[in-house]
Amino acid sequence: MKKLSIVDIANSLNISKTTVSFILNGRAREKRISDEMIERVLKYVNEVGYKPNTLAKSLRTGKSHTIGLLVQDISNHFFAAIARQIEDRAYKNGYKIIYSSTDNDTRKTKELIALFRDQHVDGYIIVPPLGIEADIEDLIADGFPVVLFDRYLPGVETDHVLVDNLFSTYNATRLLIDKGYEHIAFISYESTQTQMEHRKQGYRKAIEESKLKPNILEVDFYKEEKLIIEEIRSFILNNKNIDAVLFGNNYLGTCGLKVFRSSGIKIPDDIALISFDDLEVFELYTPEITAIAQPVEAIAEEVITILLNRLNNVPKDDSKQQVTLATELKIRKSTR
CATH class of the missing domain: 3.40.50.2300 (Response regulator)
Structure with a gap:
């Protein structure tokens, strides 16, 4: 079935296509078109189920x-x-x-x-x-x-x-330091994107100010979840002195939770945990997970x-x- 155009409507009603266009584009009052004509066009449009071609309209109006x-x-x-x-x-x-x-x-x-x-x-x-x-x-x-x-x-x-990524991770790392944690790891993506770079910089700043040793794992963003989980597991098990972890985003945070649970690592008794980006599941998890919440x-x-x-x-x-x-x-x- 052929899609109707403004020209088709105008020909069917024996009126000008300009009049039809003004009515359909809400300019009938501006152009002093009679109520009778407006009602006639709108009734016909409703009967035939006309839908305007948005692409053609954008070419005419520029929007x-x-x-x-x-x-x-x-x-x-x-x-x-x-x-x-x-x-x-x-x-x-x-x-x-x-x-x-x-x-x-x-x-x-x-x-x-x-x-x-x-x-x-x-x-x-x-x-x-x-x-x-x-x-x-x-x-x-x-x-x-x-x-x-x-x-x-x-x-x-x-x-x-x-968001202020640098201060956010600096502040979270300072919280861990102030609570007495000394072997704090940062797990994030291998990325030069500004948000991830600034989060890493915030962690480093807090660690270096406190004369602690940075410990960073950066995983490949494009790896499958099971490979990321295994990489985190290997990192944690090979660094047994880690007493706290800051994750660079909530996806990595949930991967970390899976590692800790399957490895029998207790939070926070064995390792404390903070994740960048809050999730509803972090409030439902036992224990509830400390998180950096972005103002969505x-x-x-x-x-x-x-x-x-x-x-x-x-x-x-x-x-x-x-x-x-x-x-x-x-x-x-x-x-x-």
């Missing part, structure tokens, strides 16, 4: 009223929670969200950005892997607003929303506010907004 959202993994609790709130706020402002997972893969991210360009999205919210600097700069040069979050790309001037609502609010302002040309100048938010160290029973 698709869609936003492209690229995160590392939409199934991850942190990214899913932020995406949900961004979607709600965007919808209330007349925008819909198209989102996808990049899997932290540079090539996939480039392909998705190209796909979103083809979909004529109005703006981009991106959790960027390394290697897409040129793609981001091209978007900005072409007039598209881009807001990065969770991390940024050094050398690329754009709006971004972060505040991140989402800052990100979508900046993007909507850009889409509405606020502020008028091109000064970049670079927001850094505080985290909360939720102290529970895994740190004695």
Whole structure:
């Protein structure tokens, strides 16, 4: 069955396509089109089940009223929670969200950005892997607003929303030191992304200030979970003096919990534990797990506010907004 166009509707009703267009785009009152004509067109549209071609509309108006959202993994609790709130706020402002997972893969991210360009999205919210600097700069040069979050790309001037990763892990490590732990390990990803680098720097800063010895395990992000678990297990069993562990994110934290439970290691009697990123399961676990909680609502609010302002040309100048938010160290029973 052929999809109806505005021209088809105009021909069927024997009126101009311009009149139909004004009515369907909400400009009938502005153009002084009669109530009778409006009712006639809308009744016909309802009867035939006409749906406008959004791509064609975007080409006419220059706006698709869609936003492209690229995160590392939409199934991850942190990214899913932020995406949900961004979607709600965007919808209330007349925008819909198209989102996808990049899997932290540079090539996939480039392909998705190209796909979103083809979909004529109005703006981009991106959790960027390394290697897409040129793609981001091209978007900005072409007039598209881009807001990065969770991390940024050094050398690329754009709006971004972060948390204070360095202070967060510094503060968590200081908590362990102040409680008397002396052999504190840091388990994270082998990564040069800004958020992971800053978390490692915060740990090192606290350890070095206290004249303790750093002990760091960095695992391959792309390894299967069972291989990551085995690598953590080997590290813990080969470093029997470890009395506390700080995990670089909640996925690694849950891997660590699986290692401790299967190895008979008691928390916090044998090893204390803190994880970056809070999870509901950390409160339900016995004992409850101390965690660095990121302000999900505040991140989402800052990100979508900046993007909507850009889409509405606020502020008028091109000064970049670079927001850094505080985290909360939720102290529970895994740190004695």
